Amino acid sequence: MHFDVLILGSGLAGQTLALKLADHLKVGLFTKKHLTDGASNWAQGGIAAVLADEDSVEDHVQDTFIAGGGLCNPESTKFIIENSAKSIQWLIDQGVPFTKDDSEFGFHLTREGGHSHRRIIHAADATGAAVQATLSDKVAKHPNISIFENHIAVELIKSQQANETAPSVYGAYILNNETGKVETVTAGSTVLATGGAGKVYLYTTNPDTSTGDGIALGWRAGCSVGNMEFIQFHPTCLYHPNAKSFLISEAVRGEGGILKLPNGHRFMPEYDERAELAPRDTVARSIDAEMKKHGIDCVYLDISHQSPEFITHHFPNIQAKCLSLGIDITKEPIPVVPAAHYTCGGLVVDLNGKTSVNNLYAAGEVSFTGLHGANRLASNSLLECLVIADSAAKDILNKQKQVLPTVKDWDESRVTDADEEVVISHNWNELRHAMWDYVGIVRTTKRLERALNRIHLLKQEIQEYYRHFKVSNDLLELRNLVDTAELIVRSALTRKESRGLHFSRDYPEMNAKAKNTILKP
Template sequence: MQTFDVLVLGSGLAGQALSLRLAEAGRQVALITKLKLEDSASSWAQGGVAAVLDDEDSIEAHLRDTLVAGAGLCDLEASRFVVENGRRAIEWLIARGVPFTRDEGSALGYHLTREGGHSHRRIVHAADATGSAIQMTLTGQVKAHPNIHIFERHLAVDLIVGWKIGRPDLGCAGAYVLDLDDDQVDTFSAPVVALATGGAGKVYLYTTNPDTATGDGIAMAWRAGCRVGNMEFIQFHPTCLYHPHAKSFLITEAMRGEGGLLRLPDGERFMPAHDERAELAPRDVVARAIDYEMKKRGLDCVYLDVSHKPADFLISHFPNIHARCLELGIDITRQPIPVVPAAHYTCGGVRVDHRARTDVDGLYALGETSYTGLHGANRLASNSLLECLVYAESAAQDILARSPQAQPDLPAWDESRVTDADEEVVIAHNWDELRRFMWDYVGIVRTNKRLERALHRIRLLEREIDEYYANFRISNDLIELRNLVLTAHLIVRSAMQRHESRGLHFSRDYPETSATAMPTILRPRRARHPEDLHAPLAADA
């Protein structure tokens, strides 16, 4: 058993920012990441971080834009909390040395861009690779800090909570973690565990997310007894590069903010016919418009055209997109970019308060894993990295204020009743089946019948996976598939409970928006046999 002051699961912006704040306050932090420190959705973020940094902008304007994009479901207090702390979060990154794009003519000396749904230029960025620039800066500092103990190629299997081990007086006490290099499950003990494992984009066939986005933190928190909220609201980014050799390559929102136009194959613009804001409408509006045009006309994709902008402007502002498209034979200075919508962001997640605390004592959740109330029914562009930073600070303050606790001895992982799997093809087949029917039945446009079909198939998969999990030694693929199927169940159950269309959730059976906006909160049933560490929890409200 390895013991630390804090166990942080996930190495994206939320996990690294929290780890640095805690380590600098003297805490011994174990940072667990399933691949390498740099492998996260945060590092793939292109657009930037939204915050009020200009005298012409205001807190109220940013708050209003957030609430409008959230379609009436944003938590007002949480949204104000994040927006008001935005500038300090940016200043923290600047002090860390993040190389944001400069503009000496602006208030802070940094270039600000504008994205869909924003009424002002307020996105601070590092060209078109903001997430990578932030991640590279923080990763170097995380690696250099003596109080941060890094465990790469380690995958959390499940949380250790008191009621599961016959200790109802305990909250969260650690986690079982699979070492992917030696296939051994280790016990990590800590009085505080923070989930920063990202979202669940890999539950869908097409996604802009990295392969690590398998809903691990959401599933583990649910099995531990935490509520989840608003899981039906999956944001589909309108513009993912459509090319057989371009896996999950995102075309940033900022390209439309800088004048990019969406066109049909014949060159005709179509967004003005769908929304008065045209290409600058929020993501859910643009994604549905593209989906509508593609299905109506039988198209494989539509086109984002920025070729009317000066070539030197495009190359300087979007160097990575320009270079990647050139590799694929697309010159964005002369040709339109083929794009399709793809699953991009999980707006719901583990329910937390302003300190990132979950329903289980000692367990925190932040970043895309969490449901703070900020994003409502649709996330405003570039609010996600901001949320990571603000809640990392508030979680660190709360963790540092906790009274010291003696850690009990924890039971080791029990493999005495399992054997090696006889074949892995079952896992591969189930993974593929899940992603395909989630795309077909629980995508941009939904119906009652589609959701019922999806739920039926999920229940069949759950029975197979539970049997596999109970009888065979675990593997990376099995753990991720188990988490994805549970997360898919939560998405479908949430969608079935919402009898309206709002934000990212559009139902043909309930096309109208209800007068009253209410979040969807699901509560787990605990396992019948708490002493059985392998006992699954039913994904029922």
């Protein structure tokens, strides 16, 4: 198959890019599961943007810098925030049903931790789902967009000519999970919009699709990666044996939710004067410290002092989910724990989403623009997807058409069907336990070195399995996870300080000069 543009991933970045290209180019949109199965669909809180008269680009930039621990790139932060209102208007024009009110702006804006103003536009407490449903409908109907569900990339197709200083990508080998065949898909431009890597950890708010695929694919193709040590742990994931990966939105704290111990004691004011509205890294570390100090499995988030009408209006999905598990949030607190939530680092890109490899772009959580620094400010993620997808689309449309080299089909003549799948499930579990135990919210050099040793052993086993057997979805995800885990640990070992989301007991102080961690292949 051949397309003008190949997009891997169907979250907000991938779908925005597809819609902005499709009037002019043939687009192939490939997604691992279904069109709306990515992390974008799970986003609850909303999208941060400068929309109110009392707000300003300068204030939003300042809030982002403070949360980012001195590591935000000034140029990309200003660029993304300056384009925030325009991006929201584009979504409104597409028909996204944001929650309305009787203000002059016409839409309700909420506030989240780290923000100095109400600037989060949202659709009740299921913003991502509302945005994805709206865009998916348009993507599915566009004649120039071909959608391929249940497809996962095996490897990018890479070539380097004698006169080139960097390699070029011309598409990807992609496993069709329905047929079990690896298909060759060529393209003049390839975009990685595959999301983050939360599944590298035992506990995560992310969907099962978040296995670091794009980061690993880009790294193996020759891209640089930046700041992979900064993994954001969301402070409040629902703690219940039957509630897999269910997030309790930051907006619950924004609208007055209080964190308490099992005995009812409110502890956040002891850690930060902003209490529950402190940035996520502070809140997550505080909860982690209280759980370790008291030997408890969770803490409690209490919004029950608000009226039942208020709760039902603002948090209908959270209320329904909790009720289905026997928790009435209008009368009792919600049990919560921190969980891996967002990958602040990724493939290094410029403001057009271009990587260091020719013809290869990245947008969304898979990328590193410098916006998030050492800690992402709440609701800046979907904004980054929108703005970078827009600028990447413009760059691709301005590209000169090129002649693609002849590409060989995938060769599996020397491999056989796997004899034992247990190797994959065992290694998957071992990797995620090791990452949770040794590369979590609080780190030490000894723990990181221990993790790296285990990762290297696992990597050898997985690579040997990959060489001898036909590829499967589970094997490809495991291979990508172990590569991504190695990048996280190597980056963490490089940083000899505590900053933002990276807290080391061996280096508890922050260095005077802020530096990015850039790894090159």
